[in-house]
Amino acid sequence: MKITLKDGSVKEYSEAKSVYEIAKDISEGLARAACAGEVNGEIVDLRTEIHEDSSLNIVTASDEAGLKVIRHTAAHVMAEAVKRLFPDAKVTIGPAIADGFYYDFDAEPFSREDLDKIEAEMKKIIKEGHAITRYTLPREEAIQFMKEKEEPYKVELIEDLPEGSEISFYDQGGFVDLCAGPHLMSTKGIKAYKLISSSMAYWRGDSEKARLQRIYGTAFNKKEELKAHLDKLEDAKRRDHNKLGREMGLFTTVDVIGQGLPLFTPKGTKMIIKLQRWIEDLEEKEWGYVRTRTPLMAKSDLYKISGHWDHYKEGMFIWERLD
Numbered sequence: 001m002k003i004t005l006k007d008g009s010v011k012e013y014s015e016a017k018s019v020y021e022i023a024k025d026i027s028e029g030l031a032r033a034a035c036a037g038e039v040n041g042e043i044v045d046l047r048t049e050i051h052e053d054s055s056l057n058i059v060t061a062s063d064e065a066g067l068k069v070i071r072h073t074a075a076h077v078m079a080e081a082v083k084r085l086f087p088d089a090k091v092t093i094g095p096a097i098a099d100g101f102y103y104d105f106d107a108e109p110f111s112r113e114d115l116d117k118i119e120a121e122m123k124k125i126i127k128e129g130h131a132i133t134r135y136t137l138p139r140e141e142a143i144q145f146m147k148e149k150e151e152p153y154k155v156e157l158i159e160d161l162p163e164g165s166e167i168s169f170y171d172q173g174g175f176v177d178l179c180a181g182p183h184l185m186s187t188k189g190i191k192a193y194k195l196i197s198s199s200m201a202y203w204r205g206d207s208e209k210a211r212l213q214r215i216y217g218t219a220f221n222k223k224e225e226l227k228a229h230l231d232k233l234e235d236a237k238r239r240d241h242n243k244l245g246r247e248m249g250l251f252t253t254v255d256v257i258g259q260g261l262p263l264f265t266p267k268g269t270k271m272i273i274k275l276q277r278w279i280e281d282l283e284e285k286e287w288g289y290v291r292t293r294t295p296l297m298a299k300s301d302l303y304k305i306s307g308h309w310d311h312y313k314e315g316m317f318i319w320e321r322l323d
């Protein structure tokens with residue numbers, strides 16, 4: 001088979017090869033840096049075997065897709081750490097997201113102290129450097145397997161997959177998780193990570209379903225990249241208008257009105273009026289704008305012309321004359 005690489009060069013093999021084997025054949029360094037493969041445009045596991053002529057791009061941590069694999073693998077390492085420390089916790093799902101990853105557990109709420117302990121346990125798992133291996137089971141066996149492990153959420157996930165399908169699992173030194181992948185070849189590939197926060201989340205985002213505890217984390221290829229990201233988060237916290245506005249006594253909120261609806265204090269109101277005057281002056285004097293005022297309501301005739309009357313009448317505030 002012929003494998004066409006990103007630079008246009010072609011490699012020929014007489015037998016099937018995994019993405020990892022091909023990366024290794026190109027160079028040892030590339031194999032070390034590899035996170036996944038892109039085969040004919042699709043991101044796949046390094047373990048994926050290629051059997052026929054294909055285009056192949058070796059994905060590394062400098063690609064967004066590679067970073068995603070690192071983060072997703074970190075989510076599994078976190079799940080293992082949680083199960084070691086909190087054996088009663090039930091695992092659910094743990095995807096990579098923008099800037100990091102999360103994993104949802106059916107467990108008691110996690111404190112910052114818990115997160116620190118989980119982080120320390122992750123360090124151990126990474127140091128142990130378990131190889132991550134993939135295998136599949138027929139759907140029925142997969143359901144049985146997760147029932148025996150007393151993981152009801154995983155059972156539900158597998159039951160949702162079509163009958164007759166092969167279900168993939170990943171084993172990292174004895175901790176087995178249901179997943180479609182792709183994953184790194186070893187837990188050692190996670191070099192810089194941090195658990196950010198924890199909050200409540202519903203199973204499958206449905207408020208009628210179980211309340212879960214979500215742990216957010218992030219992972220990068222290099223310690224410096226992680227530090228830059230964490231600094232940015234700290235900075236954003238310092239500039240948070242919700243925190244600053246309260247500290248400066250500009251506004252407050254009360255539950256009976258709603259936490260997203262600020263009540264401006266005299267000081268805050270004064271600030272708004274000053275800002276308003278400033279922008280009005282700027283518009284008039286600098287930009288030559290001229291202000292006008294129009295009524296807030298109009299006869300229905302106007303909305304009949306505009307088309308609103310026919311399409312949005314149900315949602316409009318209508319004042320009818322009774323005479």
Ligand SMILES: [Zn+2]
Nearest residue numbers: 072179180181
């Ligand atoms: Zn996974």
